Amino acid sequence: MSRRALTLMVAGFLTLLLAVIGAMLPVPYVALSPGPTENTIGDVDGKPVISISGHQTYPTEGKLSLVTVAYQGGPGNRLDLVTALRGWLDPAVAVVPEETLFPRSTTAKQVEEQNTQEMTDSQETATIAALNALKIPVEKVVVVVQTDKGAPAEGRLKAGDEIAAIDGVATAGLDSVGAAVRRHKPGEQVKFTVKRGDAETDVLVPTVEDKEGKAVVGVRMKADYKVPFKVDISVGQVGGPSAGLMFSLGIYDKLTPGALTGGKNVAGTGTIDPEGKVGAIGGIEQKMVGAKKAGATVFLTPAGNCADAARAVPPGLRLVKVETLRDAIDAMDALRAGKQELPACPA
Template sequence: MSRRALTLLLSGFLVLALGVVGAFQEVPYVVLSPGPTENTIGEVDKKPVISITGRQTHATTGTLSLVTVAYQGGPAAQIDLLTALRGWIDPTVAVVPQETIFAPDRDPQEVEEENTVEMTNSQDSATAAALNELKIPYDMVVTVVSTEKGKPAEGKLRKDDQINYVDGKQAKNVDVVGDAVKAHKPGESVVFNVTRGKDKLDVTVPTIAGDQGQTLVGVLMQAKYKFPFEVDINVGDVGGPSAGLMFSLGILDKLTPGSLTGGKRIAGTGTIQPTGEVGAIGGIAQKMVGAKESGATVFLTPADNCAEASKAVPDGLRLVKADTLHNAVQALDALRTGKGNVPACDAG
């Protein structure tokens, strides 16, 4: 073999070896893909997703499925370049920078705890929204779950503190407290009136700027409700707040005679406020794929996600705009009866 041929052969092997090594090099990205769906009026592991005790319930038909997004990657298990490349060429998944899912200054355990609390808050907010829709009264208080290490609230607010007022404004829900904090400029102080044990006291907490410039104190809160009957939601390892709308609809369907779905296979997504407002979520494209794969023909879409969803909707899946729980119920009524307006998502 000539020296030139040997050189080319060795060079080829070197390029191949470098390519193989590079393909398995870890990269700071996360792959988002369609996750499992769960029928909120069905069962998981032979247990009802929604169980209601102490109140009459009614039979349901069809499906009201929540949808999820699965992910690969993260600080504790980074993906390799080859996995990222496969994701980039797959139209059903998304590859996003790791920091968009896991903030650089956040401990993964803190993120997991926050997701768990968000799911619990979402379930409680869903129940509250359903009861508000049915005009059934209940009680609620905002409590402290934990404070972030190194943030201003640490050592000032304590676990299980009940927040009564923020800067003199009644803490009607978690969002009211959060909005009151965000109304300050970083460096200003917030006055929390809390019940701690048997005492009521004012706690002054300075604010700082977060990574995105937002004002924060570093407190994780949870709304604790006292409902007139028990609503238990069982969804296994699903985390985050994006199933709120579908939980509310599932609760409503069980509490009211007749069927919301009319036997149709319906899926959807969206956060929910106790007052019934439906909020935007992430991963809408992957969630629509999961809905279609589960057999759904209708997909309830938060109004703020409509433009994005309309550009990526799978064939055979009808997008229905949902801005409030009440309007979502009316849309389902119109779909079932063929009477009334069914608000559609569009790209506008």
Template sequence: MPANKLIIMSRRALTLLLAGFLVLALGVVGAFRPVPYVVLSPGPTENTIGEVDKKPVISIKGHETYPTAGALSLVTVAYQGGPAAQIDLLTALRGWIDPTVAVVPQETIFAPDRDPKEVEQENSVEMTNSQDSATAAALNELKIPYGMTVSVVAAEKGKPAEGKLQKGDVINSVDGKPAGNVDIVSDTVKSHKAGENVVFNITRGKEKLDVTLQTVAGTEGQSVVGVTMTGAYKFPFDVDINVGDVGGPSAGLMFSLGILDKLTPGELTGGKKIAGTGTINPAGEVGPIGGIAQKMVGAKDSGATVFLTPADNCAEAMKAVPDGLRLVKADTLHNAVLALDALRTGKGSVPACAAG
């Protein structure tokens, strides 16, 4: 073969080799470039009738409690990524292959205009509110009365409350009606026509005062006085919940069940390992949550055989339920208790999730 042809072939081989090396190099570099996605995976579970770091998850003081057994576990979702620590393409690709995790756009977890620290703080507040709502729901289920304190957060500038109501004032009553919650106070003010007087009885420090304000028309046509309020529960005994760094409202149902189990004789679980999820409000209504697929995997990995599922998540859960995990539909705290009673005793029906 002529020398010039060998040279041409050698050049072509070298060119192909260099091109292949360049593609490989670019692929390697690209695989480690950050991408705006978040990987969601099964997080840790915590037994609400058990302990965390040698401390009870739920501590109750001032009321008789009873022994418990088994597990009523809350489930969580762990995430990897976010604006402050973006994952690389390789991590995202591994997530897309793994059926136990989900890879979602970063903005679904972190809104573009939100500081990640602000999101974490919000999750912490939601967890605190969830614990209060869970306690209220449990006490409502047991018909144990409790109260609520309504206090002033701020008085709006230019409105009747300015200079007359102060931050920290506790509102005892409005027009003689006990201030049971923020809605009662707000609705009482709205019941007046603009220009009418409304009388607030407040506690400021150690002094009780009557403050008369003249209502004005708000932006939606309803009467207002320009006060921002917040409510705090007044429970008849102390309920303290310790879950470490877990945030968000999705453990509400399991907190309520854990409180109920400790406040009532017998074992709600029948000694079984039960997990579940769902938000809850004081009326005991169970709301939907996110990450149901990952939470079910976490439940199964923890040894749970029954998973309490919010009714609105049932259809989604049926598509990804792990083998050996029984889905029980939970729309209210009361119905969840009835379902657990039926599971424990073998008497009565157990509401099951159905595919949508």
């Protein structure tokens, strides 16, 4: 073999080797693909997604499915270049920078914990929104989340305490508690009336002066709600806040006679607040593909996602634009009645 031929052969081998190694190298991207769908008025692993006790419920039919996005990649489990390239070529997959899902200041575990908490919060908020839509009274309360280390409230107030009154005046919301404390001079005591378990007790907490010269006790609180009956939601490992709308519809459906869908296969997405406002979400393209694969014919779409959804909607999937829970309920009523004119996402 001539020296020139040998040189070309070695060069070709090295080029191939480098190409193979390069293809196997991890890249800082995440591949988003359609995830599983779950029928909120159905079962998961033999258990109802939504269980209600202490209030009359009604049988229903059809599907009100939440949709999800699955991902590959992330810190400690990065994509290789070949997988990333394959995703870029697949219209049902979005390949995005790793920071989109995993900000540099957070770990994969922290992101997972945040998604779990967001799911829990969305279930609670969805319950309140559904009950508000049904005009079922829900009591607003203020609950202690935690106390600051070394602060006067530490050891006196406890996580889970419901603050019923301050200095004998009934609590009128989260802001009213802070305002009542600040009306004191630093060094004075504040009388908290708290409900702890089944008991109600008065707790005296001294104040200290903060950087602005105002009285504080070092307690962190949140606005919460007391539902008059029990609503349990279970969807396994699904995380994030984007199933809120579909949870609300599932609860509403179970608490009202008849089938909200009229037996249709409906999917949708969107965050929700206690007043029933629907918020935009991420991964709308992948979620529509997942809905279509699961047999959905109608897709409830947050108004904030309409433009992106209309550009990528799968054939045969009808987009219905919703801004509130009431919009979604009205759309279901119209579909059930056979009406064809519904708010649609712009083409």
